Amino acid sequence: MGSTQEEVEVSYDVSNEFFRLWLDERMNYTCGIFDGTDNLEEAQVKKLEWISNAAKVTPEKRVLDIGCGWGANIEYMVTTRGVKDATGITLSRAQAEEIGARKLPGVEAHVISYADFQPEQKFDAVTSICMMEHISTPEQARKGEHISLYRDYFKKVWEWTNPGAHFGLQTILRNRVPRNRTDLRDIGWVTYKIFPGGLSLRLEDVIMAVNPHWEVMEIRTRREDYGKTTGEWLRRLRLNEAAIREKWGDEVFTDYERYLDTCVRGFDKHYQSLAQYSLRRID
Numbered sequence: 001m002g003s004t005q006e007e008v009e010v011s012y013d014v015s016n017e018f019f020r021l022w023l024d025e026r027m028n029y030t031c032g033i034f035d036g037t038d039n040l041e042e043a044q045v046k047k048l049e050w051i052s053n054a055a056k057v058t059p060e061k062r063v064l065d066i067g068c069g070w071g072a073n074i075e076y077m078v079t080t081r082g083v084k085d086a087t088g089i090t091l092s093r094a095q096a097e098e099i100g101a102r103k104l105p106g107v108e109a110h111v112i113s114y115a116d117f118q119p120e121q122k123f124d125a126v127t128s129i130c131m132m133e134h135i136s137t138p139e140q141a142r143k144g145e146h147i148s149l150y151r152d153y154f155k156k157v158w159e160w161t162n163p164g165a166h167f168g169l170q171t172i173l174r175n176r177v178p179r180n181r182t183d184l185r186d187i188g189w190v191t192y193k194i195f196p197g198g199l200s201l202r203l204e205d206v207i208m209a210v211n212p213h214w215e216v217m218e219i220r221t222r223r224e225d226y227g228k229t230t231g232e233w234l235r236r237l238r239l240n241e242a243a244i245r246e247k248w249g250d251e252v253f254t255d256y257e258r259y260l261d262t263c264v265r266g267f268d269k270h271y272q273s274l275a276q277y278s279l280r281r282i283d
């Protein structure tokens, strides 16, 4: 189901030092919110704030972050929102090592798929920033299996939570198919080369799949913010071109340049967008 561990490692285990060169200082690998700022670091904090508000995170709540990346969101919740008990799950060993190295109090990070996760204790709040893109492969979606995979995911998260829980969610959206051959080819290339086994979602898929477990309280789309985020990643990648070519080889640089350039075009031309959701558990 969805991206396998080997496929996830293709996407996230190039090297932690490589991603550190062009992401923000906390290493968010997802869209920031550029309201009132052009600065990537500030935009990422605004995104983390939005997600914590959507999940109604407060210090006494036990919080789960699904697809926790290198720990940016967990670090924010612990250091800025006063959370004392946070668990992250990721399929990337390199990411879990980075979280361990941050030595955050009250934090556990596990290398496990959401599909196998069986927590001993329930959670009061859940966040997940752009993990759902790994739940269905393009092939599964073509066979019409994606909605039941997403529904099964939302059911699991419901089972892991206490009554009254809120869920702050973010997903990349695929909005329309490119009309020209270059864009079609590049988007296909990103899907299979950079994020094998992954597929961005359609907004209507999420709306169908949350039922009957979660009530949609709020949705906000942020297509232009993701265009700006990927544009800034591309600018920072290019600034580090010489070091990247020397340390990880020409192919890594040219692949990541092509991928980020394709993303900037994809958001600009409405092929893709981004959605943030506040969900409330139906009790």
Ligand SMILES: C[S@@+](CC[C@H](N)C(=O)[O-])C[C@H]1O[C@@H](n2cnc3c(N)ncnc32)[C@H](O)[C@@H]1O
Residues within 6 Å of the ligand: 002, 003, 008, 012, 027, 028, 029, 030, 066, 067, 068, 069, 070, 072, 073, 089, 090, 091, 092, 095, 112, 113, 114, 115, 128, 129, 130, 131, 134
């Ligand atoms: C695009 S990254 C986002 C990371 C982080 N949330 C952020 O905002 O930077 C997607 C994350 O989902 C994780 N992931 C992918 N498939 C997963 C699965 N089946 N179970 C748990 N995590 C998964 C990856 O390991 C990665 O940490």
